[in-house]
Structure formats: structure tokens, C-alpha cells
Amino acid sequence: MSFSVFQLNPTLLTALPPAVTEPSRVQQLAIPAILAGQDVLALAQTGSGKTYAYGLPLLQRLSLSPEVGLSAVVIVPTRELASQVMQDLAPLAQALNLRVDMLCGGQAIELQVERLTQPANLIVATPGRLLALAQQGVIQFEHLQSLVLDEADRLLDMGFIGDINALIAMMPTGQRLLFSATLPEPLTTLAEQVLTTAHVxxxxxxxxxxxxxxxxxxxxxxKGSKAKALIHLITLHQWSQVLVFVNAKDDVDSLCKKLVKAGINAAALHGDKEQAVRSHTLEQFKNQQLTVLVATDVLSRGIHIDALPVVINVDLPSQAAVYVHRIGRTARAGLSGVALSLVSHAELLSLDAIRLLTRQALPLAELAGFAVTDKPTSEASKRAPRDKQANRRTANKRSISDFTKRKPTR
Known part of the structure; x- marks a missing residue:
């Protein structure tokens, strides 16, 4: 099948990257529905082309009335994903003489306000910054036709739902498009509340x-062997690029230092880094100037790295859906890839949740040279909280008289 079957503007199709020649499955299904103005809930695997699935029909529709101003908003959960969506859509928009802008934290809000004196036709944004500018009256939604929630399950989760609800309350009723690779059952109801009852x-x-x-x-x-196991695997396989996921920001920095000390070309990326540093580090990794990038889940969603061969989970995520997104950084656009995970006793419940969500067996294997000697924790081995409190009180006694003091009777 060719993109020409959708009767899209030939100029728009000419602006697509040379590698994008045939529509993917999600693009085949979503583009006609979006062109028809329908609300859409689209679920498709990582790396399947969701950005163009909504981007192409949106830009086509905006090109019919470019003078209106802001007509479409794409909301994403991270700055890195906002930057990537912007890079994907900006050349297409430019070909149609449409203006696209990106609004997210980590950039001076004054510069964004100044840029917005020239109205954009489409805005790509993170929720917090978009809401701040809307509340200041810098952005007006009165002509908005379409709203996209990219990585919708993350945006409907507790961390963002407040901002999303506040933004939707400021917007007119229009086309709503929700895209994600995962949608845990508890979030389905929230997704349907955002969409019209007649959505596709x-x-x-x-x-x-x-x-x-x-x-x-x-x-x-x-648990204590994970850093050594990671170094062993990287050294043994000599992969050209490895994306490593860790749950906590402090652990990202600590692990990265151990890799560098072992002679591995590595860098760290997480939310406490300045935006300029985050952007530079990710660009270095994409350009293969870094062998290993150790990151938190700021890179687990939507980020595309050409032909990334390996993803390693040093920690399993606490949310099962995040596992699907993390390993989806490899094997994108029809390529194959490898995903390794290092699992300790304490993470076996998280593994069970991942198995249940993905409906995969995911057996545990032994890593040669790294015998498991830790003992699994059991409820019986844990002291009751009351006993712990009693022990702390005992430790605070300073003399034998403290043990024998009694309250006076009345």
C-alpha cells in the first residue's frame, strides 16, 4: 500500500524521510479516521510509526485553513519526546507553510512567550508548561480543532492527570486523539472520558x-552484583550501543561512574540534569559518540534511536507497562533487537506483573559467573513494626534507672 491512497497533499508526502515509503499498520488504520474528523484511541506497539499516524492527517487538515492560527496541540510526557515529535513534524509543516512550535520546561518561558507573538498552527508541548502559558493568557484555544495525547496512558496517570484535566477544561470540544503502546485496564475508563462516545x-x-x-x-x-554483571555483559558482547535503564536518579549517576571507571564510554541522563545537558547527551548517543547511556524513564517512551541494538534493565520498573516501553527503544521500524534484564529476588513480584501484562513466560536464566547467593525475603523473617519500635525505645534507654521508671499512680 502507498500513502497516495489517503489522497494527502503530494507536497506533504514529498517531505517524508526517504525511508518512509509505505504506511505501517497503525497509519493505515488511523489516517483515514483522523482525516474524517473522528475521535481516535489508537493502540500500537512501540516503533510502529504513531507520530506520522496522527501527524500526517493533522497537517493535511491544518493546511486547508492556515490563517486560523493555533488549530492543533500535541501533548507528550517528556521534553525529550517533545523534541523528537517536533523534529519529525517540523519539516512536514514547513513544506506546507505551516508553523510548529515546541513548549516545554527547561527552556526560558520568556523566550517562548516572545516566539508566540507569531502564532503557531500546531504546538507540541509538555503539560505543565502548556498549562502555565494558557493560564497566563499567552495561548488561546478558541480555534483549536484537534488535541493529541501522545503516550496517553502516561498522561492519564496520576502524575499528569490534573494538568490534563485543567487543559481540557480550557479547550473547546473538538477532535481528540489518544495514542499509546500500552493501556492498562484501570486507565481505559479515563481514556474514554476524554474521547467522545462515538470514537474509533x-x-x-x-x-x-x-x-x-x-x-x-x-x-x-x-542485587549487589548488578553493576559487575552489567560491565561483564557489555565487555563480553562489545555492543556498539547500549541503553541502560535504572529506576532512581542517584543510582543512574552512581552506575555511570562505575562504568566509566571500568573503561566504558558512558554518560548519564535523568530529570535533574539541566535541559541543555540532557539534549546534548542524547544527541551524542544518537550520533554514536557514546557507547552506553544510563537513564531513568525520561527515555522510556517514544524516543527513537536509529538501529539501537540493545536495551538493558538494571532495575525492573515498578509499573509493568513501563517495561514494554523501555524495551521498545530497540527493534523499531521493522528491525530486530535485544532486551536484557537483571532481576534480583526483591523484583520477582514486578516480574510477575510484567508476565501478566505481556502474557509472556519470560523465564529467568542464570548468568555464568554470577551465582545467586541472596536469600529471598519472606514475611516470616520480617520483624513486626511494633517490635521494631520497642527495640528503638530500648536502644534509647540511657541507664538501668530508665528501665525501672514507672509512672506515678493516682
């Missing part, structure tokens, strides 16, 4: 599934 549900792949071309291996290791 598109499921290009089995919901919450990982890409079949990702070879997944999970190693059972001691």
Missing part, C-alpha cells in the same frame, strides 16, 4: 504486547 478504537497489535523481533533475556542475579 484502533488496535494495530495485541494490546500491551512487546515487539516480536525483540529477543528478551532475563538474568537472575544478586
Amino acid at each position: 478504537r484502533i488496535q494495530a497489535h495485541v494490546i500491551n504486547s512487546a515487539v516480536a523481533d525483540i529477543a528478551q533475556t532475563l538474568y537472575h542475579v544478586n
Whole structure:
């Protein structure tokens, strides 16, 4: 099938990257529905082309009335994803003489306000910054035709739902487009509240599934052995690029230092880094100036790195859906990839949740040279909270008289 079947503007199609020649499954299903003005809930695996699935029809519709001003807003959960969506859509918009702007934290809000004196036709934004500018009256939504929630399950989760609800309350009723690779059951109701009752549900792949071309291996290791195991695997396989996920920001920095000390070309990326540093580090990794990038989940969603061969979870995520997004940084656009996870005893419940969500067995393997000697924690081995409190009170006694003091009777 060719993109020409959608009767899109030839100029728009000419602006697509040379590698994009045929529409993916989600694009085949979503583009006609969006062109027809329908609300859409689209579920498709990572790396399946969701940005163009909504971007192409939106830009086509905006090109019919460019003089209106701001007609479409794309909301994403992270600055990195905002930047990537902007990079994907800006050349297409420019070909149609449409203006696209990006608004997110980490950039001076004064510069953004100044840029917005020239109205954009489409804005890509993170929720907090978009809401701040809307509340200041810098952005007006009166002509808004379409709202996109990209990585919708993350935007409907507790961290963002307040800002999303506040923004929707400021917007006119119009086309709502929700795209995600995963949608845990508790969030389905929230998604349907954002959409109209007549929305189209598109499921290009089995919901919450990982890409079949990702070879997944999970190693059972001691918690304290994870850094050494990671260094061993990187040194043994000599991969050209490795994206490593860790849950906590402090652990990202600590692990990165150990990799560098071991002679591995590595850098760290997380939310406490300045935006300029985050952008530069990610660009270095994309350009293969870095071998290993250690990151938190700021890079787990939507980020595309050409032909990334390996993703490693040093920590399993606490939310099962995040596992699908993390490993989806590899095997994108029809390529294959490898996903490794280092699992300790304490993470076995998280692994069970991942197995349940993805409907995959995901057996644990042994890593040669890294025997598991940790003992699994059990409820019986844990002291009751009351006993702990009693122990602390005992430790605070300063003399034998403290133990024998009694309250006077009345």
C-alpha cells in the first residue's frame, strides 16, 4: 500500500524521510479516521510509526485553513519526546507553510512567550508548561480543532492527570486523539472520558504486547552484583550501543561512574540534569559518540534511536507497562533487537506483573559467573513494626534507672 491512497497533499508526502515509503499498520488504520474528523484511541506497539499516524492527517487538515492560527496541540510526557515529535513534524509543516512550535520546561518561558507573538498552527508541548502559558493568557484555544495525547496512558496517570484535566477544561470540544503502546485496564475508563462516545478504537497489535523481533533475556542475579554483571555483559558482547535503564536518579549517576571507571564510554541522563545537558547527551548517543547511556524513564517512551541494538534493565520498573516501553527503544521500524534484564529476588513480584501484562513466560536464566547467593525475603523473617519500635525505645534507654521508671499512680 502507498500513502497516495489517503489522497494527502503530494507536497506533504514529498517531505517524508526517504525511508518512509509505505504506511505501517497503525497509519493505515488511523489516517483515514483522523482525516474524517473522528475521535481516535489508537493502540500500537512501540516503533510502529504513531507520530506520522496522527501527524500526517493533522497537517493535511491544518493546511486547508492556515490563517486560523493555533488549530492543533500535541501533548507528550517528556521534553525529550517533545523534541523528537517536533523534529519529525517540523519539516512536514514547513513544506506546507505551516508553523510548529515546541513548549516545554527547561527552556526560558520568556523566550517562548516572545516566539508566540507569531502564532503557531500546531504546538507540541509538555503539560505543565502548556498549562502555565494558557493560564497566563499567552495561548488561546478558541480555534483549536484537534488535541493529541501522545503516550496517553502516561498522561492519564496520576502524575499528569490534573494538568490534563485543567487543559481540557480550557479547550473547546473538538477532535481528540489518544495514542499509546500500552493501556492498562484501570486507565481505559479515563481514556474514554476524554474521547467522545462515538470514537474509533484502533488496535494495530495485541494490546500491551512487546515487539516480536525483540529477543528478551532475563538474568537472575544478586542485587549487589548488578553493576559487575552489567560491565561483564557489555565487555563480553562489545555492543556498539547500549541503553541502560535504572529506576532512581542517584543510582543512574552512581552506575555511570562505575562504568566509566571500568573503561566504558558512558554518560548519564535523568530529570535533574539541566535541559541543555540532557539534549546534548542524547544527541551524542544518537550520533554514536557514546557507547552506553544510563537513564531513568525520561527515555522510556517514544524516543527513537536509529538501529539501537540493545536495551538493558538494571532495575525492573515498578509499573509493568513501563517495561514494554523501555524495551521498545530497540527493534523499531521493522528491525530486530535485544532486551536484557537483571532481576534480583526483591523484583520477582514486578516480574510477575510484567508476565501478566505481556502474557509472556519470560523465564529467568542464570548468568555464568554470577551465582545467586541472596536469600529471598519472606514475611516470616520480617520483624513486626511494633517490635521494631520497642527495640528503638530500648536502644534509647540511657541507664538501668530508665528501665525501672514507672509512672506515678493516682
